[in-house]
Amino acid sequence: MLRYILFRILQVIPVLLGTTFLIYFMVFAMPGDPILAMFGDKTPNPAIVAQLREQYHLDQPFIVQYLLYLKGLLIGDFGTSFSGQPVSEILARTFPVTTKLAIMAILIEFLLAVVIGLFSGLRKGKFFDNINLIIGLAFMSVPIFVIAFLGQFFFTIKLDWFRTTVSGGAPLQELLLPAIVLGVSLYATSMRLTRSSVIETANQDFVRTAYAKGLSRGRVIPTHILRNSLIPTVTNSAANFGILLVGATVTEGIFNVPGVGNTLYQAILRGENATVVSFVTVMVLIYLGVNLVVDLLYAVLDPRIRYA
Numbered sequence: 466m467l468r469y470i471l472f473r474i475l476q477v478i479p480v481l482l483g484t485t486f487l488i489y490f491m492v493f494a495m496p497g498d499p500i501l502a503m504f505g506d507k508t509p510n511p512a513i514v515a516q517l518r519e520q521y522h523l524d525q526p527f528i529v530q531y532l533l534y535l536k537g538l539l540i541g542d543f544g545t546s547f548s549g550q551p552v553s554e555i556l557a558r559t560f561p562v563t564t565k566l567a568i569m570a571i572l573i574e575f576l577l578a579v580v581i582g583l584f585s586g587l588r589k590g591k592f593f594d595n596i597n598l599i600i601g602l603a604f605m606s607v608p609i610f611v612i613a614f615l616g617q618f619f620f621t622i623k624l625d626w627f628r629t630t631v632s633g634g635a636p637l638q639e640l641l642l643p644a645i646v647l648g649v650s651l652y653a654t655s656m657r658l659t660r661s662s663v664i665e666t667a668n669q670d671f672v673r674t675a676y677a678k679g680l681s682r683g684r685v686i687p688t689h690i691l692r693n694s695l696i697p698t699v700t701n702s703a704a705n706f707g708i709l710l711v712g713a714t715v716t717e718g719i720f721n722v723p724g725v726g727n728t729l730y731q732a733i734l735r736g737e738n739a740t741v742v743s744f745v746t747v748m749v750l751i752y753l754g755v756n757l758v759v760d761l762l763y764a765v766l767d768p769r770i771r772y773a
């Protein structure tokens with residue numbers, strides 16, 4: 466197990482280098498001048514422009530800029546945004562908000578997927594199963610911004626249960642509606658995976674053997690059927706969690722959530738290389754970490770899986 470973990474950690478290094486290089490190159494190749502964009506319609510003093518270019522190493526070739534970024538990364542320096550604020554402070558401010566939103570959304574998604582998928586799988590072909598398949602297909606087909614606007618209209622304007630937008634502090638109660646929107650938009654795929662896995666597992670020999678030994682339905686379903694059906698659901702939910710940690714840009718924009726998605730989008734528009742690449746670097750590390758944890762959870766869910 467330890468060798469496997471060390472091997473997976475070593476795999477992070479080339480992935481991280483390749484990702485940061487590609488992102489840095491794409492940001493570097495973007496049209497426009499980020500320094501001139503800082504001044505808007507005003508005509509800046511050429512001396513000030515030259516000073517800012519030197520300050521942010523924009524007067525250097527691409528490969529030099531990238532190597533300077535890697536050097537700073539090794540000592541924990543993520544660089545400075547064009548506003549003069551350290552990128553590490555921006556990360557420290559935005560990631561907790563997005564993390565809270567992602568955890569709430571994935572809990573809603575996972576609970577809906579497991580409960581509805583389990584009952585649909587046990588009632589294959591029945592009315593409950595057919596209705597849930599139709600509802601799930603509808604949520605898979607509707608764009609996230611439509612669900613978000615409908616949620617705002619009914620739950621904030623009509624019913625007045627939530628705030629229309631999230632305030633600066635992003636308290637949990639204000640993040641609930643965006644989390645519900647994200648959870649509902651994501652649950653359908655996991656629900657269908659759970660349903661299919663439950664149907665397949667329920668027809669396995671070990672389940673029939675458990676019933677033949679006299680075990681009750683209340684014992685067989687959670688212990689033998691549900692536990693062995695969770696691997697595809699956990700995999701999909703973990704992937705969704707990693708995506709949400711990267712930042713649900715559209716949802717954060719609609720609900721004005723001060724998280725990663727909004728900040729990253731604005732940094733891309735301004736061409737802030739250090740901010741964009743630093744955010745992506747942290748996202749890659751989190752995503753790889755989540756996948757490693759999920760791989761290790763497989764052995765817990767299925768004792769037949771062992772890592773050498």
